[in-house]
Amino acid sequence: MDDFYREYILDHYKNPRNYGTLENPDISYEEDNPVCGDRVRIDIKLEDDRIADIRFQGEGCAISQASASILTEMVKGKSLEEVRQLSKEDLLEQLGISLGPVRIKCALLSLKVLKAGVYGIRGWPGEEDHA
Amino acid sequence: MYDVNAVRAQFPVFQRKVNGKPLVYLDSTATSQKPLAVIEAMDEFYLRYNSNVHRGIHTLSEEATAAYEGARERIARFINARSSREVIYTRNTTEAINLVAYAWGRANLKPGDAVLITEMEHHSNIVPWQILRDLVDIELRVVPVTDDGYLDMEALDRLLDERVKLVSITHMSNVLGTINPVEEIARKAHAVGALILVDGAQSVPHLPVDVQALDIDFLAFSGHKMCGPTGIGVLWGREEILEAMPPFMGGGDMIRRVTLERSTWADLPHKFEAGTPAIAEAIGLGAAVDFLSSLGMANVRQHEIEITAYALEALSEVPRLRLFGPRNPHHKGGVMAFTLGAVHAHDVAAVLDREGIAVRAGHHCAQPLMQRYGVVATTRASFYLYTTFEEVDCLVEALHKVEEVFA
Numbered sequence: 001m002d003d004f005y006r007e008y009i010l011d012h013y014k015n016p017r018n019y020g021t022l023e024n025p026d027i028s029y030e031e032d033n034p035v036c037g038d039r040v041r042i043d044i045k046l047e048d049d050r051i052a053d054i055r056f057q058g059e060g061c062a063i064s065q066a067s068a069s070i071l072t073e074m075v076k077g078k079s080l081e082e083v084r085q086l087s088k089e090d091l092l093e094q095l096g097i098s099l100g101p102v103r104i105k106c107a108l109l110s111l112k113v114l115k116a117g118v119y120g121i122r123g124w125p126g127e128e129d130h131a
Numbered sequence: 132m133y134d135v136n137a138v139r140a141q142f143p144v145f146q147r148k149v150n151g152k153p154l155v156y157l158d159s160t161a162t163s164q165k166p167l168a169v170i171e172a173m174d175e176f177y178l179r180y181n182s183n184v185h186r187g188i189h190t191l192s193e194e195a196t197a198a199y200e201g202a203r204e205r206i207a208r209f210i211n212a213r214s215s216r217e218v219i220y221t222r223n224t225t226e227a228i229n230l231v232a233y234a235w236g237r238a239n240l241k242p243g244d245a246v247l248i249t250e251m252e253h254h255s256n257i258v259p260w261q262i263l264r265d266l267v268d269i270e271l272r273v274v275p276v277t278d279d280g281y282l283d284m285e286a287l288d289r290l291l292d293e294r295v296k297l298v299s300i301t302h303m304s305n306v307l308g309t310i311n312p313v314e315e316i317a318r319k320a321h322a323v324g325a326l327i328l329v330d331g332a333q334s335v336p337h338l339p340v341d342v343q344a345l346d347i348d349f350l351a352f353s354g355h356k357m358c359g360p361t362g363i364g365v366l367w368g369r370e371e372i373l374e375a376m377p378p379f380m381g382g383g384d385m386i387r388r389v390t391l392e393r394s395t396w397a398d399l400p401h402k403f404e405a406g407t408p409a410i411a412e413a414i415g416l417g418a419a420v421d422f423l424s425s426l427g428m429a430n431v432r433q434h435e436i437e438i439t440a441y442a443l444e445a446l447s448e449v450p451r452l453r454l455f456g457p458r459n460p461h462h463k464g465g466v467m468a469f470t471l472g473a474v475h476a477h478d479v480a481a482v483l484d485r486e487g488i489a490v491r492a493g494h495h496c497a498q499p500l501m502q503r504y505g506v507v508a509t510t511r512a513s514f515y516l517y518t519t520f521e522e523v524d525c526l527v528e529a530l531h532k533v534e535e536v537f538a
Contacts, residue, residue: 036493
């Protein structure tokens with residue numbers, strides 16, 4: 001099997017980091033992709049505008065769930081300003097795989113949930129790039 | 132003797148490789164591949180006699196009209212229509228069903244009337260009736276499916292009463308593969324004074340379909356699922372019903388006489404064909420019908436029964452595979468929708484694609500059916516007249532690989 005399902009992705013899919021929910025989260029947001037049924041929820045605990053703790057829960061394909069796991073690792077401890085700066089390219093680079101237009105939505109679902117939860121941004125990250 | 136390799140040799144696409152592997156195309160339920168004869172028929176039109184049809188007093192237009200109307204004649208024979216006047220060109224099955232909903236439905240249904248559909252319909256045979264329901268205040272009734280993928284015929288008998296004016300039902304499910312007893316349902320519909328529309332998108336490409344033997348009132352199907360091009364489909368209707376219907380869309384070609392005050396309509400079938408049609412595509416569909424007729428639809432069906440029987444057995448040995456729909460190859464077409472343990476359908480399809488195998492993953496435009504079986508998505512492998520036993524072996528082997536990757 002080539003890099004599409006390389007160990008890194010499968011590891012995050014089979015052993016998701018920061019999985020679960022938080023009690024009394026400061027931010028909690030969930031979204032799904034009705035086309036394929038991928039679903040991701042993210043809970044965040046803030047301290048001084050930093051992400052002190054983060055959990056995600058969800059179901060769906062390996063790309064969507066591994067991406068959520070990887071994203072939580074990327075932003076834990078980061079300030080909200082740093083999260084604002086985070087681009088879809090940052091996440092895709094971390095995933096390290098090239099994806100077609102359908103699967104890219106799987107990969108970016110977690111980022112959409114994070115940004116919507118933090119800033120109320122409802123659009124799909126990077127939607128304007130391949131509309 | 133059906134020679135599948137000789138059939139495959141007529142499809143140029145099978146010469147290509149995908150991800151370094153020979154293409155194994157198991158997505159014909161979405162759209163079929165095209166034989167060279169269809170591609171050449173369309174090329175020939177554009178290269179030699181491209182012209183608009185009807186009313187042209189020049190050689191090219193006469194040739195184009197003859198080819199365009201000649202295709203209609205052959206399509207009519209293919210489904211055993213009484214006359215080619217009953218064959219209306221549309222863009223696809225979806226447009227054909229919408230034509231009936233708008234033109235027949237709005238003129239004939241009144242509040243309190245009911246339309247009967249089933250739980251295994253494609254969205255294209257659900258949504259037009261929901262739109263009509265909200266417009267005219269009719270009731271939309273739904274026949275449920277059983278756990279093993281058949282229509283619940285007892286429920287159908289209960290739901291089918293004198294208030295039902297139209298039964299609109301798929302001939303073959305695009306997910307379960309189930310072949311519904313259309314002839315029996317037509318008899319029951321007529322007994323309560325209802326008409327019957329058959330969604331033939333999956334049946335016309337795969338089975339012999341005879342509109343007179345089935346004794347139905349409307350049949351909708353698409354060219355691109357039966358070796359023809361996209362952008363062309365057919366609504367067949369019984370002539371007296373079509374005659375009584377108002378037009379669907381207004382414009383050129385569908386009129387007899389136009390003044391600024393009023394217009395009168397052209398005769399069938401042109402009354403329902405406003406605007407310049409998809410000429411090359413109609414000619415391509417005519418070539419597709421010739422191709423299918425040369426193989427013989429009974430032979431096509433027999434080949435698919437054999438492939439389906441083989442696949443049913445082979446797939447039953449894949450661990451954790453849950454198959455949806457009937458297990459009897461005589462009751463279903465070559466459509467295998469399944470889940471594989473907890474592995475998401477997208478992941479299954481992505482791994483198969485790496486092996487050169489094309490399948491579909493998702494809800495297959497049948498979300499209510501997915502809800503019925505409690506799944507968000509399935510992987511669907513589908514077969515056609517060019518599918519080989521070796522390709523089924525490739526599928527099963529690749530499914531074992533999926534297991535290895537996600538174990």
